[in-house]
Amino acid sequence: MTIDHYSTATAMLEALRHRQISSVELVDMHIARIEELDGTLNAIPVRSFDRARQAAKQADERMAAGGTAPLLGLPMTLKESTLTAGLPQSAGIPRFKDYRPDVDGPIADSVFRAGVCLLGKTNIPFSLADWQADSTIYGRTNNPWDLSRTPGGSTGGGGAALAAGMTPLEVGSDIGGSIRVPAAYCGVYGHRPSETAIPRSGGFPTEDLPNPTFLMSVQGPLARSAVDLELLFDVLMGPEPGEDAGWKLDLLAARRQRLADFRIALLPPPMGVRASDSMQSRLEALASWLSRQGAHVAEAAPAFDxxxxxxxxxxxxxxxxxxxxxxxxxxxxxxxxxxxxxx
Missing domain, CATH: 1.10.287 (Helix Hairpins)
Structure with a gap:
């Protein structure tokens, strides 16, 4: 199996487990990619290369001794606003520019326990409140497919880093599209989970503890394949600290296994907002392909205003x-x- 910058996280982990590549080699490959491309992209302004190399060395030693973990030896990034001990957590807000928390939040703790090697943290807009990633602290992130365009936001650095092959996985946050918009703008995969599926605390400076009165904002995975989304979701899912007794995630199994057995709804343009002609034509081409595979495809919308x-x-x-x-x-x-x- 040949591993390159655009291999899926699943393929990279498979190569690691079969000793086709070492964690040190995989981390160095991504560091070289970041050093080559990120000068123009500015997707990963906070870098922790020494930390990643040390973690990679330890991962190789663990694997040699027969150790396992879900993401053991895999490099990845986190959104700058994610609570991570010793690294900046400003959310693009100048008064938090020098803030360095001394503890890991639940997201960082989960990925570190799973064995990842943290390459760095990705760019965000001011207060995570924009569909771009133009930070007053770190500057602007550009879309790797067109440097004149935005990668979306607020997880814009993460979306750009994935699309450019600088990381195989990213964790973002989303209250109004901050995972979904960068995924769409950068051509990668993003999942906004249900509110209590993944811990929400630690996604903003000083908001380290669970707050049940704060609604809508969640943290979730981004990746270059749907399979990788599930891989990272399984690592991240769990209760907030202190909510263990009442937390349960019971996902139903898929009702169908064959594409031809599915009913697929196409949502009409909501509130008259139609996609561009090029995007609409791709959607129509997909609908036509799904129909040819035997799926029942029709236009439908929820029955509310x-x-x-x-x-x-x-x-x-x-x-x-x-x-x-x-x-x-x-x-x-x-x-x-x-x-x-x-x-």
Missing amino acids: MDEYFKDYLRLLSVMVTIDLPREEREAQAAKLRETGDP
Whole structure:
């Protein structure tokens, strides 16, 4: 098996287990890729190469001794806002520029226990609040497919790093598209899980402990294949600290095994927002291919008012993203939105 920068994480792990490549070699291959490309992309501004090499050496020794772990010896990255001991966690906010937590959050703890070698942390926009990754601290991340375009946000650095072959896995966070948008813009896979499937704490500076009153924001995997999403999801899933007794994840098995047995719905353009002609043509080509494979494909949509649903979503989102602002600042933002006609 030949391993390169675009191999899946699953293939890299298989090669590691069969001694076709060492963890040190795999880490060095990714470091060389970062050093070659990231000057123009600026996807991984926080680098922990020495730490990754040390972890790789230890992983090779563990594997030689017969040790195993789900991601043992695999290099990967984390979003800059992820709580990780000794590394910056600013979320792009200048007042947190020099903040270095001294503990790992549940996400970092899970991946380290699984055996990963952390290459670094990926770029984000100010306060994780944009569909790009233009940070006041680290600068702008560019899309590897077109440097004049954005990779999306707020997990924009992670999406760009995956698309450029600089990491096989990434963990992002999402309250309004911050996993899904970079995945779409960069042509990779992202999964926004249900709210309690993966711990939510540790995804923002000083928010280290579980907060059951904070809704909508989740952390989840990004990868270059759907199989790799499941691989990382299985490592990350679990309860928040202290919620062990009441937590349970009981996912139903797939009801069908053959593509021809599935019913597939195509969502009509919501609220009249139609995709570009090039994107729409690709969607139609996919629908035609699925039909030829025997699947039942038809246009369908949930039976509720999408406009009203979207307004309710925006109200709740506005509450969540301004919850820690002074009342005067929240009211000033609301007044500015009303002036523009935004409800």
